[in-house]
Amino acid sequence: MTDEKTTKTPRDTHYANLRRAHRDQKAGGAQPAFRPRPSVPAGETAADGLVRLYGIHTVRAALDNPRRKIRRMLVTRNALERLEIADIAALPFPAEIVEPRAIDKITGSDAVHQGVVIEAEPLKPRTLSALGEATLVVVLDQVTDPHNVGAIMRSAVAFGAGALITTARHSPQESGVLAKSASGALEHIDQIEVRNLAAALDELHAAGFQTVGLDSEGPQALETGFSGARIALVLGAEGKGLRQKTRDTVTTLARLDMPGTIRSLNVSNAAAVALYAAHGFLKAK
Numbered sequence: 001m002t003d004e005k006t007t008k009t010p011r012d013t014h015y016a017n018l019r020r021a022h023r024d025q026k027a028g029g030a031q032p033a034f035r036p037r038p039s040v041p042a043g044e045t046a047a048d049g050l051v052r053l054y055g056i057h058t059v060r061a062a063l064d065n066p067r068r069k070i071r072r073m074l075v076t077r078n079a080l081e082r083l084e085i086a087d088i089a090a091l092p093f094p095a096e097i098v099e100p101r102a103i104d105k106i107t108g109s110d111a112v113h114q115g116v117v118i119e120a121e122p123l124k125p126r127t128l129s130a131l132g133e134a135t136l137v138v139v140l141d142q143v144t145d146p147h148n149v150g151a152i153m154r155s156a157v158a159f160g161a162g163a164l165i166t167t168a169r170h171s172p173q174e175s176g177v178l179a180k181s182a183s184g185a186l187e188h189i190d191q192i193e194v195r196n197l198a199a200a201l202d203e204l205h206a207a208g209f210q211t212v213g214l215d216s217e218g219p220q221a222l223e224t225g226f227s228g229a230r231i232a233l234v235l236g237a238e239g240k241g242l243r244q245k246t247r248d249t250v251t252t253l254a255r256l257d258m259p260g261t262i263r264s265l266n267v268s269n270a271a272a273v274a275l276y277a278a279h280g281f282l283k284a285k
Contacts, residue, residue: 046119052106053120053179053186054113056082061184062118068187069121074098074106079115111176122174123186125193126163128203134162135282137204138275139211139234141197141246142170143267148238150181151268157185159275165192165200165232198249204232211250213242214274216264218255222274225254226281233274235267 046052050071053062060083062068073095080088080097088095100115107113131137138156143149149164149172156164171193172178179186194200201211210228214235218225234250236242247253256265256273265273 049122050119051122051174051179052117052176054103054107054111054117054176055180055183056114056116057184058179058182058186059083059116059118061187062120062179065187067123070118071121072119074103074117076100076103076115082114083116107176112180117176123191126190128165128192128194128200128207130190130192131163131207135230136161136275136278137163137165137209137232138271139165139197139201139204139232140167140171141234141236141242142167143235143237144170144172145238146172146175146178147181148266148268150178150183150186152235152271153178153182153185153189155268155272155275157188159272159279161189161275163190163192165194167197168193168195197243198245201232201234201246201249205251210252212252212254212274212278213247213250214256214270215242215247215253216255218253220252220254221257222254223277223281225252226278227252229282229285231278231282233271233278235271235274238267 053059056079059073062070063083070093072093073091075083075085075088075095075097076099077097085091088097100113103113103115103117107117136159138152138161140149140152143152143166149166153164174186204211207230208228209230209232210226211232211234212222212225214222214233228251234242234246236246242250256270258265264270
């Protein structure tokens, strides 16, 4: 499957044309015959508690998720083909073929919607009892940026994590931005919401999880800090990191050793590295 980030979109073509026209103008060529597309702000939010999800991979994953209740779709002919929908009339919800500008008016022209947007009911968060036999989970301590949370979801699914655990407060709600950053992963991982993170960590301990908190000043290197058959990676928010109560509750505080000049990573990048290390440890057991 083509990586969504490398897929050429109409917006990519638009800016490529602008760059080509600029080069021609500097070289003495003719003035461009087109004008830049005006910026369009996002329209009103979806009604009745629905969320708008957009992007080819995001929508394809939503269509394939039996838990997802979709109420409406707007899609271009090109996107319809990329979604491999042969008969739009056979969809179990209203769907309409439109021009890209009609979707711009809903999502805003800055959203990379790739010609499709759906309105759907948010997925209902699950409880810790839904963990089942999962051996690897990710716990977020007040990470609020939807771009980061979406990227962490994508890495979590890629490395086989069984759940993403967040707090009911100080966590982003499901949205188009989060779902687009997750590139379909939103539909493939259990999202568990807890009220008290410290109490949830204690529940994980009782279930046999080693909880490993990532901290730049952690006493152990991450790759030597794993010891359990079930691992919960705990990551804190940008800037402030793990809260003190969380630091006091986790089984292990570990650091990512980085030999370069920059000694810290964006939380989503740190999550990807930690997931890779934890997956390798568990696989070797």
